[in-house]
Amino acid sequence: MNMTIISKIYHKILEHKIRSIIIGLLLIYAGYYVYTKYLIPQLPLRYSTTKVQKSTIVSSIVGSGQVSTLNKLDIKPLASGIVTDIKVKSGDIVKTGQVLLIVDQRSASASLIQAQASYNKIVNALTATDINTYQGNIANATSDLEKSKVDVVNTVATAQATVDSAYNNLKLAEGGESSQIVTQSYQNAVIFLQSTLAKLDSSLTAADNILGIDNTLANDSFEQYLSILDSSQLSYSKYDYLQVKQLRKLAGDAVAPLTSKSPHADVDNVLVLTANALEKNIRLFADMAAMLTATPPVGDLSQSSLDSMKSSVASQRTSATSQYTSLITEQEALVNDKNSYISYQAAYQKALRDLDAAKATAVNTIQTKQFALQQYKDALYTKQNPRKEDLDSARAQLNSAIDNFNNTIVRAPFDGKVATMSAQKGVQVGGQVGDLTAAVTLITAQKVATISLNEVDVAKIKLNQKATLTFDALPDLTIAGQVTQIDNIGTVTQGVVNYNVQVSFLSDTDEVKSGMSARAAIILDTRSDVLVVPMSAVKTSGNQNYVEVLVSADLTSVINTNQFTSKNLPQKINIVMGLSDDTNVEIISGLNEGDTVVTQTSNPNTAKTTAATPASGIRIPGITGGGGGRMGG
Numbered sequence: 001m002n003m004t005i006i007s008k009i010y011h012k013i014l015e016h017k018i019r020s021i022i023i024g025l026l027l028i029y030a031g032y033y034v035y036t037k038y039l040i041p042q043l044p045l046r047y048s049t050t051k052v053q054k055s056t057i058v059s060s061i062v063g064s065g066q067v068s069t070l071n072k073l074d075i076k077p078l079a080s081g082i083v084t085d086i087k088v089k090s091g092d093i094v095k096t097g098q099v100l101l102i103v104d105q106r107s108a109s110a111s112l113i114q115a116q117a118s119y120n121k122i123v124n125a126l127t128a129t130d131i132n133t134y135q136g137n138i139a140n141a142t143s144d145l146e147k148s149k150v151d152v153v154n155t156v157a158t159a160q161a162t163v164d165s166a167y168n169n170l171k172l173a174e175g176g177e178s179s180q181i182v183t184q185s186y187q188n189a190v191i192f193l194q195s196t197l198a199k200l201d202s203s204l205t206a207a208d209n210i211l212g213i214d215n216t217l218a219n220d221s222f223e224q225y226l227s228i229l230d231s232s233q234l235s236y237s238k239y240d241y242l243q244v245k246q247l248r249k250l251a252g253d254a255v256a257p258l259t260s261k262s263p264h265a266d267v268d269n270v271l272v273l274t275a276n277a278l279e280k281n282i283r284l285f286a287d288m289a290a291m292l293t294a295t296p297p298v299g300d301l302s303q304s305s306l307d308s309m310k311s312s313v314a315s316q317r318t319s320a321t322s323q324y325t326s327l328i329t330e331q332e333a334l335v336n337d338k339n340s341y342i343s344y345q346a347a348y349q350k351a352l353r354d355l356d357a358a359k360a361t362a363v364n365t366i367q368t369k370q371f372a373l374q375q376y377k378d379a380l381y382t383k384q385n386p387r388k389e390d391l392d393s394a395r396a397q398l399n400s401a402i403d404n405f406n407n408t409i410v411r412a413p414f415d416g417k418v419a420t421m422s423a424q425k426g427v428q429v430g431g432q433v434g435d436l437t438a439a440v441t442l443i444t445a446q447k448v449a450t451i452s453l454n455e456v457d458v459a460k461i462k463l464n465q466k467a468t469l470t471f472d473a474l475p476d477l478t479i480a481g482q483v484t485q486i487d488n489i490g491t492v493t494q495g496v497v498n499y500n501v502q503v504s505f506l507s508d509t510d511e512v513k514s515g516m517s518a519r520a521a522i523i524l525d526t527r528s529d530v531l532v533v534p535m536s537a538v539k540t541s542g543n544q545n546y547v548e549v550l551v552s553a554d555l556t557s558v559i560n561t562n563q564f565t566s567k568n569l570p571q572k573i574n575i576v577m578g579l580s581d582d583t584n585v586e587i588i589s590g591l592n593e594g595d596t597v598v599t600q601t602s603n604p605n606t607a608k609t610t611a612a613t614p615a616s617g618i619r620i621p622g623i624t625g626g627g628g629g630r631m632g633g
Helices: 002-015 017-039 106-123 128-173 180-211 231-255 264-293 303-338 340-384 388-406 604-611
Strands: 046-051 053-069 072-075 081-086 099-103 409-411 416-421 440-443 447-454 466-471 478-486 491-493 496-505 517-534 539-541 544-550 555-557 564-566 571-580 584-589 596-602
Touching: 053 571, 053 584, 106 388, 128 340, 180 231, 180 264, 180 303, 231 264, 264 303, 447 517, 466 496, 496 517, 517 571
Parallel strands: none
Antiparallel strands: 046 564, 046 596, 053 447, 053 517, 072 440, 081 099, 099 409, 416 440, 447 496, 466 478, 466 517, 478 496, 491 496, 517 584, 539 544, 544 571, 544 596, 555 564, 571 584
């Protein structure tokens, strides 16, 4: 029975052999993946490393060409100006470096002096006077900072006090009509009304002492003379007196029952009654003033007595007016206090804003003062410890000034004979860019290498730049050279513009023959004692250059290799690069001497996995393989 089942399965496989093949391959791949992914031990990454060290970087442009021998050479001044001195004449024999002529040196000399002074200022130590000046600036800035700290603390404290006061007022104003501030205002209003009644009583007494209405004996000595020039004024005054007296009684009756807990509406009504009494009181003394004006000093009424009464009336009128103004103010205060919650809320919000502004101003003020202090400190530090870039810039400017000065002196680039001296004393030489006029022509057997450079490289080449010459035929020979000619017109070959540059030999040997192939490395810049790493260690992410750094203590050497493993992954360190040659690059910042940097990373698991293959000898029914087989149908 089992054989029957196996036979059926076998025939099913044969009937669907394509599907069976695919399933079998998938099973093999899955097993292979699991084996290589999870069963094979994973080896750690391996690193090739090097140490950051100090060295000399020489930046150069390399070109190839051929050696030839010059019969004559036209020498053109590198500087333009008036010829001030000619040292040789036609027919003279000259040696390498001999002065041929001098161009006006005044401008170049002044620039050299200035560049030297600027360089010295950076390099040389500060004088005692300079140090005192810088330290004085630092002391003043420190004092200013400390004073500002005190000032801003006081300013913020004042703003905080305003916030606290506004908050307290806001709490007092909560509750509208029943708020504490409104209740207190109405209590004050009751006290004010009581004092106003007393002032009204005093005013009526002062008026009656002149009018004699209630106190009939008070004015007996002068009553008959009152207002004799205009009797109507006396009538007005008496009428006013009686009205004030009546209004004062109404107000008094209303004020008498008032207490600190009286309804606010009752207090408001009494204020209106009292205001009416005060208005009439003001009118009373205005009419009495007119009455006294109509009263002459006659009989027993002396001028001094009359003046005294006028003074009393004026004083009472002023007092009544002042009291009326105070009452109006009291009414307005009550209205304001009723609406005070909104105003106090606005005042509180403003106080909070003012506090925030004061704090922000305080921070800004302190930061500004701290920045000013730090600037003075940095200025002193910079003077005492010039930055490398400042020093390099000053040195470059000095070297440029030296070159410009040296360019005013035309020297023989090699031994030879003066064929012609075209330059004349007092006549301009050089001048326009591309000027092909020669100042001196030398006859020589000088050897030169003529090399071809593209338009990008030739733009970096200058006359008199040093070079090293090597030769295919003489691999052990190196000769020093110097750029003595640069073509102004290029030639186009397959769309590329090339320029010929002549590099003259600074020494000669019979081993070098005319027509030999030569390779010239023209030196653009040289920097000594700088940190360098191999170019292979530098990586780029976006616009940022970086290297990978390992800790030496984490490294373990891999046997029979120059590689290491590390218990920790390398750290990415951003760097700033300077000069570079074909192999190394200068590191301006980011690394220190002795740091261990990665030059290459390899994964031993990748090679192992790639080398691994599925085991052979697996037979699938229906597929010919190994010793052969027959497809069944």
